[in-house]
Amino acid sequence: MTSTTKEVDIEILPYIRVDKNGSVERPEDAPFSPPTPDQDPETGVSSKDITISENLSVSDCLFLPKLTDHTQNQKLPILVYFHGGGFFLESAFSSLYHRYLNSIVSQVHVLAISVEYILAPEHLLPAAYEDSWAAHQWVASHSAGNDKEPWLINNGDFGRIFIGGDSAGANIVHNMAMRACLVGCKAYGSESKEGHEKSLPYVAWNFVYPSATGGVDNPMFNPEGQGAPSLTGLGCDRMLVCVAGRDLVIKERGVWYFEIMRKSGWKGEIELFEVEEEGHIFHILNIESENAKAMVKRLASFIIM
Incomplete structure (x- = not known):
């Protein structure tokens, strides 16, 4: 038996x-949330799911803010967004991220592409990085007007492309920017206490990328790790690093990242925005809170500069 x-x-x-x-x-x-091609009733945002690579089975969700007859051909900033979840959770199509992107798109008035990358352990890293890079290239390919996604062609401003993400998605953002410029484990803050090897970032990284050379000292996780490329060529002009004061998962790592970028010799502009009394991904879990609204306003001012 x-x-x-x-x-x-x-x-x-x-x-x-x-x-x-x-x-x-x-x-x-x-749970997954269906797209709303005829506009979300709360925000007026339209969304649709698309497949951008049949070979890699990479799919995205596109979000377009409500446009009037006078603004239907308005050129909007483009936000390529990578969701969080430690490389092993969540989805661009989940109700959590669908609601968040609706909120961001309606308030900031951007055209957004939420990237669906494959997850560990079914697909270990670097698979998610490859999916993310394919999505990044797909967006860029529209700048010549050769592709067929009308929302991007008609409404995307390719002079104002932003990449963003939360938690693991923020790690993807850094690695996409480093890849764009390129076409011993070190502990930080509370991670340096005895037993830091049991912290969630440490455990998650070894779970999703067990073959990474150097473990958590790999440059994909630690930008100052052995053999890491110079940060001076990071492929963007401006950067906004957002942290939450009560985020016990990655707050100190976020501040450390801000500091190493500020001192790296990179010629771009970098800012740190901290909400002291909030925890990990508070702005996604509770988008109606006053602190989440304040963060959206800060993102908006960064994008429309």
């Missing part, structure tokens, strides 16, 4: 469990 009892192989509670039979459970994932 065959036993049906599941045996746990790996788990990062409460986020993910991988059983020895290969099945994966993600109890914290938000």
Whole structure:
């Protein structure tokens, strides 16, 4: 008689469990949300799902703010957004990120592309980076008017392209900017305490990229790691680093990143924005809060400069 009892192989509670039979459970994932091509009733934002690469099966969700007859051909800043989730959770199509992108697009008045990259452990890193780069290139390819996505052709301003993301998505942002310019483990803040190897960023990185040379000292995770390319050529002109004061996961790493970029010799402009009394991804979990609204206003002022 065959036993049906599941045996746990790996788990990062409460986020993910991988059983020895290969099945994966993600109890914290938000449910998927369908696009609203005829406008979201709350924000007026239209959205649609598209496939940008049949070979890689990369898909995105596009968001367009409400336009009038007078503004239907208005050129808007383009935001390429990478969702968070430690490279093993969430989706560009989840209700959590769908609601957040609707909010950002309606308030900041941008055209947004939310990138759906494949997740670990089914697809270990660097797979998510390759998906993200394919999406980045797909957006850029429209600047010559050769592609067929009408929202980008008619409404995208290719002189104002921004890339953004939260948590793991912010890591993708850095690596996409480094890749654009290129076409021993070090601990930070509370991570330096005894047992930092059990911290969530450390555990998650080794889970999603076990083959990474140098582990958490790999340049994809640690921009100052051995063999890391110079930060002076980072492929963007301006950067806004946002942190939350009570974020026990990556707040100190975010501040450290701001400091190394500021001192790196990179010629761009960099700013740090901190909301002291909030926690990890507060602006996505509670988009109606006053602090989340303040952060959106800061993002808006950064984009429309």
